[in-house]
Amino acid sequence: MARTDFVDITAFLPENPRTGLLPFRFARFDQNRYFLSNDVGDYAFLTPTDFEAFVAKKLDPNSAVYFDLRAKNFLSDDRASVHPRILASRYRTKKAFLDGFTKLHIFVVSLRCDHSCPYCQVSRQSEDRHKFDMSVEVAHRGVDLMLSVPSPTVTCEFQGGESLLNFPLLKEIVRYAKERNAALGKTITFVACTNLSTLTNEHLDFFKEHDVQVSTSLDGPAHLHDKNRPLSRASSHALFERSLRMVQEALGHDKVSALMTTTKESLSYPKEIIDEYRRLGLTSMFLRPLNPFGFAVKTSKAIGYDMDRFLQFYKEALDYILALNRQGTYFSESYATIILEKILTPFANGYVDLQSPAGAGLSVVVYNYDGDVYASDESRMLAEMGDTNLKLGNVLKNTYDEIFFGEEMQALAAASCNEALPGCSDCAYQHYCGADPVYNYATQGDLFGHRPTSGYCNRNMTIIKYLISLLHGGDRDIERIFWSWVNRTSKAQVELPEATWL
Amino acid sequence: MALRLRTRAESRSDTPRFTAKLTFEPIADPTRRKDFAFVATGPLSVTELEGYAAIVTTPQENLDQLIASASTVVQVSSLNHFQPGHIVSIEPRSGMILTIFRPESRHNVIFTTERCNSNCLMCSQPPKDVDDNWRFDEHLRLLSLIDEDPQFLCITGGEPTLMGDNLIRLVAEIGSRLPSTNLQMLTNGRTYRDAGYVAKLAAVGHPSFISAIPLYADIAGIHDYIVQSPGAFDQTIEGIYNAADYGLPVEIRVVLHKQSVPRLRQLAEFIYRNFPFAAHVTFMGMEHMGYVKKNWETLWIDPIDYMPALEAAVEILWQRRMNVSIYNLQLCLLPKSLWQVGRKSISDFKNEYIEECGKCSVREHCAGLFTSQVGRYSRHLHSL
Numbered sequence: 001m002a003r004t005d006f007v008d009i010t011a012f013l014p015e016n017p018r019t020g021l022l023p024f025r026f027a028r029f030d031q032n033r034y035f036l037s038n039d040v041g042d043y044a045f046l047t048p049t050d051f052e053a054f055v056a057k058k059l060d061p062n063s064a065v066y067f068d069l070r071a072k073n074f075l076s077d078d079r080a081s082v083h084p085r086i087l088a089s090r091y092r093t094k095k096a097f098l099d100g101f102t103k104l105h106i107f108v109v110s111l112r113c114d115h116s117c118p119y120c121q122v123s124r125q126s127e128d129r130h131k132f133d134m135s136v137e138v139a140h141r142g143v144d145l146m147l148s149v150p151s152p153t154v155t156c157e158f159q160g161g162e163s164l165l166n167f168p169l170l171k172e173i174v175r176y177a178k179e180r181n182a183a184l185g186k187t188i189t190f191v192a193c194t195n196l197s198t199l200t201n202e203h204l205d206f207f208k209e210h211d212v213q214v215s216t217s218l219d220g221p222a223h224l225h226d227k228n229r230p231l232s233r234a235s236s237h238a239l240f241e242r243s244l245r246m247v248q249e250a251l252g253h254d255k256v257s258a259l260m261t262t263t264k265e266s267l268s269y270p271k272e273i274i275d276e277y278r279r280l281g282l283t284s285m286f287l288r289p290l291n292p293f294g295f296a297v298k299t300s301k302a303i304g305y306d307m308d309r310f311l312q313f314y315k316e317a318l319d320y321i322l323a324l325n326r327q328g329t330y331f332s333e334s335y336a337t338i339i340l341e342k343i344l345t346p347f348a349n350g351y352v353d354l355q356s357p358a359g360a361g362l363s364v365v366v367y368n369y370d371g372d373v374y375a376s377d378e379s380r381m382l383a384e385m386g387d388t389n390l391k392l393g394n395v396l397k398n399t400y401d402e403i404f405f406g407e408e409m410q411a412l413a414a415a416s417c418n419e420a421l422p423g424c425s426d427c428a429y430q431h432y433c434g435a436d437p438v439y440n441y442a443t444q445g446d447l448f449g450h451r452p453t454s455g456y457c458n459r460n461m462t463i464i465k466y467l468i469s470l471l472h473g474g475d476r477d478i479e480r481i482f483w484s485w486v487n488r489t490s491k492a493q494v495e496l497p498e499a500t501w502l
Numbered sequence: 503m504a505l506r507l508r509t510r511a512e513s514r515s516d517t518p519r520f521t522a523k524l525t526f527e528p529i530a531d532p533t534r535r536k537d538f539a540f541v542a543t544g545p546l547s548v549t550e551l552e553g554y555a556a557i558v559t560t561p562q563e564n565l566d567q568l569i570a571s572a573s574t575v576v577q578v579s580s581l582n583h584f585q586p587g588h589i590v591s592i593e594p595r596s597g598m599i600l601t602i603f604r605p606e607s608r609h610n611v612i613f614t615t616e617r618c619n620s621n622c623l624m625c626s627q628p629p630k631d632v633d634d635n636w637r638f639d640e641h642l643r644l645l646s647l648i649d650e651d652p653q654f655l656c657i658t659g660g661e662p663t664l665m666g667d668n669l670i671r672l673v674a675e676i677g678s679r680l681p682s683t684n685l686q687m688l689t690n691g692r693t694y695r696d697a698g699y700v701a702k703l704a705a706v707g708h709p710s711f712i713s714a715i716p717l718y719a720d721i722a723g724i725h726d727y728i729v730q731s732p733g734a735f736d737q738t739i740e741g742i743y744n745a746a747d748y749g750l751p752v753e754i755r756v757v758l759h760k761q762s763v764p765r766l767r768q769l770a771e772f773i774y775r776n777f778p779f780a781a782h783v784t785f786m787g788m789e790h791m792g793y794v795k796k797n798w799e800t801l802w803i804d805p806i807d808y809m810p811a812l813e814a815a816v817e818i819l820w821q822r823r824m825n826v827s828i829y830n831l832q833l834c835l836l837p838k839s840l841w842q843v844g845r846k847s848i849s850d851f852k853n854e855y856i857e858e859c860g861k862c863s864v865r866e867h868c869a870g871l872f873t874s875q876v877g878r879y880s881r882h883l884h885s886l
Contacts, residue, residue, distance in 0.1 A: 499841035
């Protein structure tokens with residue numbers, strides 16, 4: 001019959017459990033707080049007193065701080081056996097971007113370009129030199145490789161040069177990929193990266209028919225954009241604005257996004273750049289520093305700056321964006337959104353430049369116009385400057401296995417896990433960051449790199465800490481804004497709703 | 503208004519408990535009568551009674567004659583709460599008539615067992631350690647009598663998984679007999695720790711089956727105390743993951759009382775971080791039944807006093823785009839920000855509104871109260 005001899009709570013919460021620490025990393029966050037994180041992204045702040053008690057296993061086992069640390073998998077005791085199961089599930093979820101192997105396949109359909117941007121990471125060729133166009137044979141073989149990966153979803157991205165200058169081949173790749181995929185049934189997302197200067201209705205009709213998304217570049221208002229992105233025959237900005245309206249009209253605002261590159265000139269205009277994006281109906285922007293590759297290296301005196309200066313600019317821009325959001329405008333910064341997804345959600349993030357293992361080769365591969373295969377856009381650029389050490393093979397000469405599992409790829413992979421990189425392995429912000437052996441190689445001459453002098457480390461550590469300090473600065477509105485970015489909805493939709501029947 | 507589902511009747515038969523559908527009209531074809539209990543509203547003639555599972559009637563002058571001609575006659579003082587098409591179980595020995603299925607209701611349940619492997623402080627249906635495996639045959643009989651798929655059906659108990667493989671057969675049978683019915687099961691999820699069992703349940707392939715599993719804290723000791731079972735927390739967590747691994751949808755349920763409220767925010771975050779796949783999270787006001795009266799001091803907190811914690815917990819889940827609901831709480835207690843997630847959740851047969859509710863302008867959107875709650879509710883209850 002009913003068992004009413006209820007047992008008191010003290011029997012379930014004993015005074016002296018055996019406590020063990022679970023794997024975690026930590027750093028002094030500020031004067032009053034330690035920051036702790038673990039491999040699945042759980043994190044906690046502790047006062048120095050609590051932190052010392054925690055590591056000495058002397059926390060009161062029935063205190064709120066002990067409970068918090070236990071619920072976040074920082075400590076375990078003999079009252080529980082379930083942590084390994086939780087951590088396994090969480091870890092699998094966080095690393096799900098690895099499922100199915102390389103998903104982003106970049107086709108450099110031509111090196112030709114009509115622009116002469118000083119920061120270009122690609123050795124642009126003048127427009128009329130067709131020997132820098134990808135051949136149909138190379139394109140077909142690239143598509144064959146793309147469709148050979150296990151993943152049921154792949155992204156086929158067209159880059160250049162200027163991808164629209166070889167539009168017939170772009171069309172042929174879409175046609176051939178769809179034909180080959182009929183029997184395979186993968187989901188293929190097509191993205192055209194283009195400066196839009198030569199856009200016509202013929203392009204748009206094709207994009208619409210085949211659901212091709214558009215990724216483009218906007219550096220700010222006309223005076224800045226045209227200085228950063230010179231075009232001999234006209235104002236790049238004027239052509240861009242005309243074409244952007246056409247794309248937004250024909251494909252919808254959600255099918256087009258823009259990247260911004262920061263030059264020395266840009267540093268003075270954070271607000272003007274953001275306002276220009278808003279004026280053109282764009283609701284997000286990606287604040288990118290100059291890449292230490294390509295032309296940018298050669299021209300760094302004219303357009304370059306050090307990373308600390310960029311980070312100052314980034315914070316100014318982010319603060320302005322946050323102020324806009326507080327007033328009810330939805331506008332997000334893409335890099336912050338990527339990092340916030342890692343901090344706030346239990347899910348994996350597919351952004352290839354901030355992953356561990358690194359995206360190079362494992363998440364992204366580049367088929368150059370001549371058939372050479374690279375693990376990333378940046379390693380292709382190194383090859384254009386004469387360093388082919390990071391070339392994985394050639395689509396016409398090598399097999400799938402030789403390209404994706406060859407010596408070059410294995411050398412990259414060995415330096416791809418920040419869990420095992422010096423300076424990263426014990427970093428409290430490791431989980432929210434990534435690894436970039438190609439960046440290390442290009443800037444420091446070594447795939448493993450040197451963290452204290454790494455721009456990648458400086459940039460990411462600074463931005464991650466800044467975002468965490470904003471999240472925990474006691475301002476609930478910022479938390480709501482950040483969630484609205486992660487959810488890609490307005491701040492109003494993040495707030496509790498009014499009853500529909502009211 | 504509470505509905506009557508249990509009738510004590512006079513009966514003169516020794517046959518074991520059986521299940522039948524009520525009819526108020528005589529059934530012409532005698533071969534079809536075995537599924538029906540004929541509810542006789544007027545004087546009866548003995549000639550037309552052959553073949554029914556039972557005759558339910560008010561006191562009749564010719565009762566002895568009726569008994570001679572029909573297998574089971576149940577005599578009740580009033581027939582008012584019986585409806586044609588309702589399915590009842592009749593215990594002739596005790597004279598008990600239980601209404602076990604009402605086609606028009608959204609709250610039909612299949613009561614699987616009185617046994618449970620937990621013994622929650624606030625259990626509204628205290629478990630009994632009895633052998634009630636006989637119920638399984640009654641469930642199959644009930645399913646054979648339902649004419650049209652109800653929109654919703656809930657498997658409950660006790661702990662349904664204690665039926666073992668019979669539960670898997672039951673879910674399969676519901677799936678094939680009532681294919682368009684949304685099927686929910688209230689389970690503590692502890693049996694799901696056995697991945698082999700979950701695999702068998704998933705292999706049934708029921709299209710809408712969802713397991714509603716309670717989780718009362720993010721800390722094992724607190725959850726285990728509330729369910730009075732050491733190790734239950736770990737088993738439930740493993741069970742939820744096993745369900746997810748085999749593609750069984752899970753709803754997570756939190757009953758609100760003095761023991762579960764202190765870590766409600768942390769529990770909401772725990773649920774999101776560890777079970778973001780949960781199809782639904784529900785925060786439930788406590789029903790004042792069963793053990794609650796015995797553990798009143800341990801459990802009672804006026805809901806108005808936990809509203810800030812509840813609002814924060816709901817906002818955490820809403821912000822994270824989880825499907826979240828509040829059950830069993832009145833709109834006059836909820837801040838307006840929570841009205842949209844408040845549901846009219848209380849089963850029709852035990853749902854009440856008090857006199858104060860009569861002048862309330864949002865009554866039609868309000869969950870109302872449990873019948874059992876009347877007299878013991880929040881000091882803050884008022885009409886709006």
